[in-house]
Amino acid sequence: MRTAAIGLLGRCCLVVIVGVGMSALGRAQGNGIAHTPPMGWNSWNHFACKVTENDVRAAADAIASNGMKDAGYVYVNIDDCWQGKRDEKGIIHPNSKFGDMKALADYVHGKGLKLGIYSSPGPKTCAGYEGTYRHEEQDAETYAAWGIDYLKYDWCSASQVYKLSEEPAVYKKMHEALVKTGRPIVYSLCQYGMDRVWAWGASVGGNLWRTTGDISDDYDRMAFIGFGQDGLERFAGPGHWNDPDMLEVGNGHMKPNEYRTHMSLWCLLAAPLLSGNDLSKMTPETLAILTNPEVIAVDQDPAGIQGRRVAEEGPLEVWMKPLSDGSKAVGLFNRGESTMPVTAYFQDIGVGENATVRDLWARKDLGTFRGTFTAQVPVRGVVLVKIK
Ligand code: GLA
Secondary structure, eight states: OOOOBOOOBTTTBOOBOOSOOSOOTTOOOTTOOOSSOOEEEESHHHHGGGOOHHHHHHHHHHHHHSSHHHHTOOEEEOOSSOEEEEOTTOOEEEOTTOOOHHHHHHHHHHTTOEEEEEEOSSSBOTTSOBOOTTOHHHHHHHHHHHTOOEEEEEOTTHHHHSOGGGHHHHHHHHHHHHHHHTSOOEEEEESTTGGGGGGTTGGGTOSEEEOSSOOOSOHHHHHHHHGGGTTOGGGOBTTBEEEOOOOOTTSSSSOHHHHHHHHHHHHHTTOOEEEOSOGGGOOHHHHHHHHOHHHHHHHTOTTOOOOEEEEEETTEEEEEEEOTTSOEEEEEEEOSSSOEEEEEEHHHHTOOSEEEEEETTTTEEEEEEESEEEEEEOTTOEEEEEEO
16 A cells, blocks of 8 residues: 655645655665664754753753663754854854853763754754855864764755755755765755655755654644655665654653654654653653663664555554564554554565564563454554564
8 A cells, every 4th residue: 555645745835746766775875874763852842942052961961861872862953043143254153042062062972972953054044043055164164173963954044045946956065065074974954845855865965854844742743744754665774864853752742642653653664763852851651652672673773664554444554664684563553533453464564474473662572463463552542563
């Protein structure tokens, strides 16, 4: 079951994926990093423009001490609103909410983590701060001198100075500037999935590219984005990932069940896992959703194959991601409004007649099943299993 028409760009327009030409799968990636989907934290979903250096330090402290680092979270990413003014030489400086960026990077590195930053190819960022337009090499050098390890490059006001057709060249220019610094910097393209970025994102040096407009802490928005990713799997692979946007887990407007659906879907999609909550104040339940090792192993599987929908019946969906050990991660989703049984047919997911099933959230073997596996799935919930 792989229909081709999917609405992906909630915020601006409906994209219809027609014949998919060039495949990014297997294409050697320029900078040799992000072999598995990047994991970390980003300031935007919770702090938005209020983010301060202290929030970033607190996030690093939390990751290093609460089990997230052991679970694989590495990048501590500052999103929009850190920028101050350029000096007379054109060098960008942070605003008054941030101090010495090199000292901040040293602090984050001292915890065994990496620091990320954000800019726009346009004159202004989406929140109206200073962008990188006409300062590409200079900003790349500044970031490298600070010790930055990740750049999210957000189109925003670039639409005022470039034509849409110039996008690949504009993104390539910054990729080349980053490469020239000699520092490995994960390159995250953010242009909301315009112009089928998945077909060219890897060729301009992107390690990941947003496939949609912005997520919000809302079940319908999360589900619209997550379940809308089917069909893009051929474009993802080690070093170059589709990015359905950052996690909202723990931000408070979804139920634990819905956050487990969010996390399961993102892991089946081999999506970057950038937590977007206040890590200094999370509940044990939120931390457990973010750090279940068996669920994260699905996302971080070294084969780097993005999962896809294999069956759909009304509000019930089955998604499957092939894993490097030959087993399959399978999500049984119930998008309906009452608990319902969801069945995975072994034929659909490509396993033999008899297979063992392990529940990944419960971390429990469920036994051997013949031909099918059925689970009662709660409202807007998921049962995530490994079938072998
Ligand atoms: C855009 C991006 C978001 C965030 C904001 C910051 O909306 O898609 O992820 O970076 O800009 O202004």
